[in-house]
Amino acid sequence: MSDRPSGSAADYWRANIRLLLKLLVVWFVVSYGCGILLVDVLNNIQIGGYPLGYFFAQQGAIYVFLFLIFFYAWRMNKLDREFGVEEKD
Numbered sequence: 881m882s883d884r885p886s887g888s889a890a891d892y893w894r895a896n897i898r899l900l901l902k903l904l905v906v907w908f909v910v911s912y913g914c915g916i917l918l919v920d921v922l923n924n925i926q927i928g929g930y931p932l933g934y935f936f937a938q939q940g941a942i943y944v945f946l947f948l949i950f951f952y953a954w955r956m957n958k959l960d961r962e963f964g965v966e967e968k969d
Contacts, residue, residue: 891963892959892963892965895959895963896956896959899952899955899956899959900952903948903951903952906944906948907944907945907948910936910940910941910944910945911941911945914933914936914937914940914941915933915936915937915941916937918933919933919934919936919937920933921933922936
């Protein structure tokens with residue numbers, strides 16, 4: 881990969897904000913949607929003997945949040961390399 885950035889700082893910032901908005905939508909849907917709004921519908925589904933709505937409210941949202949953190953770090957490292965702003969060793 882070349883040392884020259886492939887886009888401007890504004891493009892980098894726009895890509896970062898776009899990624900953040902997508903992840904915030906997932907966070908909102910999982911925490912508020914699955915844990916509160918859709919809990920009655922999800923409780924009709926059982927996983928391991930527990931209702932799915934209860935699982936999302938107690939543990940599932942935490943697993944999704946951890947995944948979002950690792951995905952964001954991975955995607956930002958990729959974005960940094962794409963725009964030539966990665967940290968040098």
